[in-house]
Amino acid sequence: MTDTERRVRYGGDYNPEQWSVDVWDEDVRLMQLAGVTTATVAVFAWARIEPEPGRYEFEWLDDVLERLHHGGIRVILATATASPPAWLAHRHPESLPVSIDGVRLAFGSRQQFSPSSSAYRHHAMRLVTEIVARYARHPAIEGWHVGNEYGNHVTRSYDPESAEAYRAWLRNRYGDIDALNAAWGTAFWSQTYQSFAEVGVPSAAPMIRNPTQVLDFDRFSSDALLALYREEAAIIRAHTRDAPVTTNFMGFFKDVDYWSWAPHVDVISDDLYPDPADPRSHILSAAARDLMRSLGGGKPWLLMEQATSAVNWRAPNVPLADGRHRLNSLQAVARGADGVLHFQWRQSAVGAEKFHSAMLPHAGEDTRVHRGVRALGAELHDLGDLVGADVPAKVAICFDWDSWRAVEQDGTPATVDYVDTVLRFYEGFFRRGVTVDFIHPESDSTGYSLVIVPAAHVLSDAAVRAMAAVPSRGDALVVTYLSGVVDERLHIRLGGYLGGEGALRDALGIRIEEFAPAPDEGRITLTGDLAGTSDFWQELIRIDDPHVRVMASFADGFALGSPAITVNRRDGMGAAWYVGTRPSTKSMDDLVTAWLSDAGVEAPFTTSITGVETVVRGGRRLIANHLATAISIAMPDRHVELPAYGAVWIDA
Structure with a gap:
């Protein structure tokens, strides 16, 4: 996972424990022919390594690693903690997760553990210690893979241990119960607590749960998983200093706040499975790859998993057409990946994922899929000059997990798809060939000529200041509907939203009096310099600064006559735009043209190009x-x- 050989990593998950020993040499031979450089080993091998508590069987893994090393295949060794064995569930049923409805989930799948379980943590860390002590100096190993897809199946558990851990997290966050009551607004609906002992997890309830309690439990649950990762990573780093530690993210994944995880991951890794039946899947995958690069501060990242063809969990499971596996792979490399790995090397013959495609399919090497795998391996071999190279971007989009969770809660003004909202703005730049980075709302955006803030529903004071600083330094800012409505406690920003009285509203020169979704997300007509159409959302916008220019107004709906799109241009300042509706594709293209002009950013395509x-x-x-x-x-x-x-x- 270093760039010493200047070669794009290529390979995937290798699960030899599913196969007899006589297959292993054949695997290495075929890997060599396919140009495979890297195998991720032992992701789901806990039961094979530790068949009963405290008894470890490493000889088979010794054999596998030696075969791979002898064949020139480097190894990312997993800690095997992603799928606990049957004996753990049998001996410690309290380690199993509990659903929001109070149901204890059973053994027989994967990730069947509560993130706050002390029993799980004890046995998992003991396993990691044994694995690392044995293999820390093994010459085949170039990196460590901790867990697997944290939170993919069990993000939150509502068991007693999780409740106690949640209370401890709240004590650390708020200090005393009065501060918690103030933050949660417990005067509403008579929810006031007298002590932390009274506070529970937000399990199923008669009606809408306290919004801040729910958001805090989301935050806590992400932190609980992060604590597991960090505990394993600390064990690895105590034994070895030269092999990087990673875990696989999952693109735009709501339940884990990757901004908080990224500083603790040596190499950002991602699993991504674009849906071939979705005509916009390439937009989502491009944005996810840009997010991974951005999480690492622009450093190269690793595509840990993708499919060579169909997956096993969609309905229906559409295969990739000729060329699409290569296309997905090259997209990742172009957007900053230094490695292209897959789930998995050899397609399983048994189990829940036996119909998930692999680099070596059921039908063997003389197949469409495997011929494509070999061709891609040869092509990636010739792209070594890109290893370690950066991906320049002058445009940034704010992406925020708190806003995502909060704007999609119950009891909000409309059913909002946060990621889709972000992607609609991202796609306008994609169609012009303009590369975009993602940034945290509170981060310093210096160096970007244009900053887009879509549906930043939750804005802290620090985020408000960071956004207002963009036009102050002479760069262009775009803020959209549903931004700055609440603070990080989910308290309303009174007096006109947009972060409340102060810097951001001053920069934009406007305030929002009222907002509402359009009936049935219907079409809205826009008049003015940027005449066009929009849908979904309308706002009553009031202008406070005489420098503000109305670029489009609502020609129908409850906001008839109100500005829909404004720009504030003052001497010595950058342009500050506000978009109070969801523009159509044509209107978005017109806006992107105007924004790029204001920011002085050149686009490779002079007009928007679809696909x-x-x-x-x-x-x-x-x-x-x-x-x-x-x-x-x-x-x-x-x-x-x-x-x-x-x-x-x-x-x-």
């Missing part, structure tokens, strides 16, 4: 066609012809 992607990394530019038909693309200095799902590298 085509371009991004620069190192000295190369990837141009990719995500359409099922061939296309001809006019670039500023050349014409590019691409087949369906084709991609080509050109000099940047």
